Amino acid sequence: MAKQIKLDLDEKITLLIRKHFLPFIFEVLFLVVLIVFPPVLFFSGRFIDSLSFLSDYSVLFIFGYSIIILFVWISFFIAWTNYYLDVLVVTNKRVIDIEQKRFFHRDIATLSLDKIEDIKVEIKGFLATLLNYGSLNLQTAAESREFVIHNIPQPIKAKDQIWNLHVDAIQAPQDVRIIQNE
Amino acid sequence: MKIVGHMHGGGCGFESRPVRLRLAVARLRRDTIRRRRAKAGFLNNYALCLQFLFALLGIGYFSYNRLMIPGYPSYSPDSLSRFLYISDGVVWAVFLIVLLIFLVFTWILTYHWRNYDLGRTLMTLRAKIVYFMGSSVIILIMTLSLIAWLNK
Numbered sequence: 001m002a003k004q005i006k007l008d009l010d011e012k013i014t015l016l017i018r019k020h021f022l023p024f025i026f027e028v029l030f031l032v033v034l035i036v037f038p039p040v041l042f043f044s045g046r047f048i049d050s051l052s053f054l055s056d057y058s059v060l061f062i063f064g065y066s067i068i069i070l071f072v073w074i075s076f077f078i079a080w081t082n083y084y085l086d087v088l089v090v091t092n093k094r095v096i097d098i099e100q101k102r103f104f105h106r107d108i109a110t111l112s113l114d115k116i117e118d119i120k121v122e123i124k125g126f127l128a129t130l131l132n133y134g135s136l137n138l139q140t141a142a143e144s145r146e147f148v149i150h151n152i153p154q155p156i157k158a159k160d161q162i163w164n165l166h167v168d169a170i171q172a173p174q175d176v177r178i179i180q181n182e
Numbered sequence: 183m184k185i186v187g188h189m190h191g192g193g194c195g196f197e198s199r200p201v202r203l204r205l206a207v208a209r210l211r212r213d214t215i216r217r218r219r220a221k222a223g224f225l226n227n228y229a230l231c232l233q234f235l236f237a238l239l240g241i242g243y244f245s246y247n248r249l250m251i252p253g254y255p256s257y258s259p260d261s262l263s264r265f266l267y268i269s270d271g272v273v274w275a276v277f278l279i280v281l282l283i284f285l286v287f288t289w290i291l292t293y294h295w296r297n298y299d300l301g302r303t304l305m306t307l308r309a310k311i312v313y314f315m316g317s318s319v320i321i322l323i324m325t326l327s328l329i330a331w332l333n334k
Contacts, residue, residue, distance in 0.1 A: 060331055067280050074287045077291055077313050081294050084309075100294075
């Protein structure tokens with residue numbers, strides 16, 4: 001387990017949910033354009049007639065294009081890292097939402113299971129309905145803002161599991177300490 | 183003067199309940215729009231950059247191929263070299279800067295994979311293998327083309 005989450009002795013991880021891959025695919029789709037566009041531009045130019053394939057400028061083009069590909073490659077892994085490090089961890093005591101916004105910017109929010117009042121699932125849009133992903137909205141009694149996790153796969157199943165854990169957490173015997181005044 | 187709803191306390195500074203409700207709804211709507219905009223900001227930035235890049239490329243392509251620029255009427259390599267002089271030093275500098283950027287981002291990526299991965303380390307191991315294999319192939323092609331350019 002990573003260093004940033006410290007679990008209690010009797011705490012166990014019951015669910016580990018990552019976001020659905022489709023929003024990530026949409027995010028990296030524009031990289032394909034960057035891969036395809038330079039060769040199209042290079043070879044569709046009129047000067048192709050006056051250049052043989054292995055001329056000096058073709059070599060320079062390959063050099064420049066490999067730089068573009070390298071940046072695309074790095075960008076893809078940056079996007080993947082941002083996607084992969086977004087995790088929803090559900091233990092038998094709490095829900096921990098870890099959100100990697102960008103490099104060196106992480107949000108970690110924790111919510112006790114017994115504080116949950118209501119769970120709302122939102123599956124919005126054609127693709128979300130088809131591929132079964134959506135948002136999970138955990139509401140608490142406190143005045144603090146609601147706990148929203150976007151783009152998780154099978155949100156209804158996750159909701160049921162979290163709700164069952166919430167019921168277990170409420171019904172679990174609580175430690176009560178009685179202090180007598182002397 | 184239009185009086186909306188019931189006024190409290192007789193003072194003009196107090197809004198009636200329906201007005202307060204309407205204001206609350208408007209505030210909620212405004213907050214929702216702000217939140218959505220903030221969420222979409224990342225993608226919007228990318229889209230904006232992409233549009234800018236396309237616009238630049240489009241202008242460059244159009245002016246290069248279609249416009250009759252004086253002193254640059256033909257498209258032969260000779261005229262290209264007159265138009266665009268690229269010395270070996272520039273190519274070397276670009277190569278070294280790109281390598282430096284690559285090293286910095288590689289360090290950042292591996293730092294995140296090492297420190298923030300939750301349990302499933304096999305996945306990050308796979309990612310590392312794929313990342314380094316792909317990068318080494320691309321850098322190899324880049325180096326070979328640099329050597330070919332320098333020995334032209």
